[in-house]
Amino acid sequence: MGTFNLVKWFKEYGWRHLVGIVFVLFAIYPILFVITNSFADFANLANSKLIPDNFTLKHYKKLSGDSLVPYFRWLYNTYKVAIVASIFNVLLGTLAAYAFSRLQFKGRRASLLTLVIVQMFPAFLAFVAIYLLFFQISDILPFMGLGTHLGLILVYLGGSIGFNSWLIKGFMDTISPSLDEAAKVDGASDFQIFTKVIAPLARPILVVIFVITFIGIYSDYILAAIFLKDKNLWTVAVGINTVFVDDFNADWGVIAASSVLAAAPIATLFIFFQKQITGGLTAGSVKG
């Protein structure tokens, strides 16, 4: 004993590293490739390689200077729509969750059940109706019709309130009722219990729900694509998948740069909240 036995090591650990590394390559190759290529000093896809000979910022510069491809405008639009929709989504979801968790009222169970059943169906299944409804609204209320950010925000807002308030309610149920009973004894109203006791204690889940909703809206393609026709109003998902599809070879550097800029913040956010997000998703789908 004491000497290193390669065969035994391989049987115990080595093959695990082998499999592990193969799949690490599978997982990160495309990501590394697009990151290095976004800084690479070559013009097209045909002569691209993983490690370029020279590095440059020219693709990023091109993105900021091209008026035909208003890339930063798209990023701004995406953040605007996703942040506004997520804030209201979490706010309204929290209010509803409080009632479901703390108040006794007739139809509570039935409405909860309805909430969960409605959210089993992805909201975008009704995309034809959403398109036609907002098409008609455009005539009467042009500021929220088809082609506007406000209309899109409203659709996103409705899309996940039910699911979110269900998740938040689940968390609120774990907050001990003795806390709000104590507050009630001190003469606090429902509103005060909510703002002073429950909401602060529920903050961790609210942050997670906000992040999940934000990432979900940021990544949406179908609703944004049917809603937004004006190039300057596009979200980044619509923009890069509309403009760069014709000539991959010539546009490759710019495609890589725009992919990195679109993905990096979301990936960072995701990795930071990874435990809570996957935990939340799991809990949600087990219950739902």
Place this chain on the structure above:
Amino acid sequence: MKFSSILRYSVLAIFNAGSIYLIPLIITFESWFLLTVLVFVTFLINFTYLTDKFAALKWITPGVIFMFSFVVFPAAYNTYVSFTNWSTGHILTKSQAIDLLEARTYTPDDQKGVEFDIYIFENNTDEYYFAADLAQDQLLFGKAVTQDEIDKASYATHEPSLKSESGEIVTPDGLKLLAGKDQINKANKLQELSLVIDSSTRAQLYKISVFGSSTGRLLSTSQRYTYESEYDNLIDNSTGEICSSDGDNFVCNTESVDPGWRIFVGSENYKKLFSNQRIRGPLELVTKWTFQFATLTVLLAFTVGLLLSITLNKEKLKFKRIYRALYILPYAIPAFVSVLVWKGLLNPDYGVINNWLDPLYTFFDIEPIKWLKTKESARAAVLLVNTWLGFPYMFLITTGALQSIPKELTEAAKVDGASGVQSFWRITFPLLMVSISPLLIGSFAFNFNNFTLIFLLSGGGPPVIGSEVAVGWTDILISFSYRLAISGGRGNLFGLASSVTIIIFGIVLLISAISFRYTKRLERIYGNI
């Protein structure tokens, strides 16, 4: 006053102000449905926040309104649309279509040909003015407008001052008379312009003359169609024909007049989907592939994820955390970005994948794979990319599930003489499935509608040649429906598209029902271990 009251009344005041602003606006558009909804919502909100009757309503009303307006109602409306003929050419309501048809004009033959001298002026902002010398006491002058502007243009006025006593034309201040040569240079533009004389008559430039004055011509238009409500007929004034309605179009001498209007057609769309062979064929193909795709993609991602979590689920294995952190990455990137990047990697002419495979192609002397251009390669590519996108999630959930299985169970099996393989298939795997199967069903349901992947990677293509509707070999039901409604290139078949989404709706309902039953059953079997 308490903060909560201030908040309540100020929000309520803003909301009511909004409603009061919107109600007259909606009334002018005669949208009675929207008006009903708005009045109801306004009433509900005021009732909720001004009375203390139902405390719970105060908390859930805002969320419920949004969920109802933008999820429940669209779902119901979608069902309604699936029972209509709503599509290109049948977008308007009947009265809108009739208004549109009655506004159409034509030029009767006997109104063509009155000719006269015409003078053209230009100002310094590229606008043109015509002076039409129709008769002794009719020298009409005004701005010349394009076809689109005719409805809004003001009528030409009689301006005798434009003619001197000797009969020469006088150029008004700020304008420049265009000579014949200049007119020829700008002929294309000038021929588009008209001088509007009255609601049915206009003057246009007809012949340009280099020496002397150019010739204009009068065009007189009349209303093309007249609707007779008592017979539900349309009369074509240009031919005198009587066009009767066939339900959703007027038909003049066997030819349909466009536009028609939308009507309730009952189960027509569903009949088309199930019995019209030219649509049923594509639908069957797409449905089959949707199930294949969702099943295969879950199986592949699950297999890879499980394989990795078993491989790494070993005590004292080094770099475990690093492996795990790296496997998350594909999951962390928005799919619309990953798909775009993969499209680059898969590019048949320049992509890295074909570069790698090049030695193989040479060795076996075969043609390079035309990724995404052929049925098989497109389907393989879609599955490959989705495995990449999906295995991290499967890795995460199987790792979690494996770690929650008590060690004692497998150790006890070992004591009883079971091999590693045996204890995996008999104990670990069944226990794993208890907690994982609802998630697998969830993943199946998600991929069943994975529009972003399919639409952005392959666009549903390559196209199935010779099919009546736009359909491709990798189309799943939702992308098929999207192409019918929005981007098929063969008009917008909203009614048909929404009936396809209703079918998806039914399938998702079925999957959910099965998942509820199936997982309960699993729990009963394994629950008391």
